[in-house]
Amino acid sequence: MVVRGGGDCGVFEGLREAWLGRSFPGWKPVAQAGRTVDLKPVVQLSLMGEKMAVTLQDVTRANFDACVLLKVREDQRVLVAPNVLSLAQAYVIPSLVPFAICEDDNPVGFAMYNRVDEVDPPYYYLMRLMVGAEFQRNGFAREAILLLLERFRMEGACSEVRASYADSNEAVEKLFASLGFERVGRINERHEVVEEGGEVLVRLGL
Ligand SMILES: CC(C)(COP(=O)(O)OP(=O)(O)OC[C@H]1O[C@@H](n2cnc3c(N)ncnc32)[C@H](O)[C@@H]1OP(=O)(O)O)[C@@H](O)C(=O)NCCC(=O)NCCS
Numbered sequence: 362m363v364v365r366g367g368g369d370c371g372v373f374e375g376l377r378e379a380w381l382g383r384s385f386p387g388w389k390p391v392a393q394a395g396r397t398v399d400l401k402p403v404v405q406l407s408l409m410g411e412k413m414a415v416t417l418q419d420v421t422r423a424n425f426d427a428c429v430l431l432k433v434r435e436d437q438r439v440l441v442a443p444n445v446l447s448l449a450q451a452y453v454i455p456s457l458v459p460f461a462i463c464e465d466d467n468p469v470g471f472a473m474y475n476r477v478d479e480v481d482p483p484y485y486y487l488m489r490l491m492v493g494a495e496f497q498r499n500g501f502a503r504e505a506i507l508l509l510l511e512r513f514r515m516e517g518a519c520s521e522v523r524a525s526y527a528d529s530n531e532a533v534e535k536l537f538a539s540l541g542f543e544r545v546g547r548i549n550e551r552h553e554v555v556e557e558g559g560e561v562l563v564r565l566g567l
Pocket of ligand 1: 440490498499500503525526536539
């Protein structure tokens with residue numbers, strides 16, 4: 362069973378203090394409900410330790426606004442492209458697969474991958490991953506990657522998945538390491554292996 366509550370953006374900080382603070386531990390933000398002009402942050406308390414349902418959902422007309430409005434923390438903006446840019450790229454490059462990371466049906470994060478087929482062996486490349494600032498540290502990214510790995514294994518088209526990240530990205534480094542990804546070197550923007558510069562490349566066998 363879950364209990365939900367919401368409030369206007371203007372008082373959200375106050376609500377956060379009240380609901381997410383010491384007096385009511387356990388409440389956490391789950392979504393911004395309403396339409397673009399009328400955003401009402403929603404907080405939710407899971408009773409009796411019930412696990413929230415995380416799903417990977419296509420970006421559709423219904424959840425487009427919510428996906429685009431998801432933002433990482435100010436200091437994380439250099440680490441990932443805005444979701445609107447990723448969606449624009451997916452519009453012109455059909456091999457890109459964007460999706461929303463949802464709790465129930467509410468987008469809390471966004472990711473995008475593609476299948477790199479022109480090499481032997483082909484691999485999946487997770488090129489974008491973000492969780493909205495207010496939803497971070499709730500296990501959404503971990504759960505989303507686990508679901509994605511299941512999807513890849515079911516599809517069975519590639520024997521490994523790769524990802525890359527900036528050296529400074531300690532959070533994602535820990536996340537991938539905890540899921541068994543191993544560090545294999547460095548790559549540049551053209552995905553060429555380089556000795557220095559570029560990003561750290563990690564892989565996981567499927
Ligand atoms: C990286 C990111 C997607 C993680 O999302 P999240 O839902 O908060 O991650 P989770 O709650 O699933 O955390 C899983 C593990 O990641 C690591 N982690 C996540 N956030 C962390 C942080 N701020 N500091 C240190 N470790 C962190 C921890 O090991 C954590 O496990 P733990 O909670 O048991 O310690 C999120 O921080 C984000 O959107 N960052 C900005 C964008 C970005 O860097 N994207 C990746 C580009 S390659």
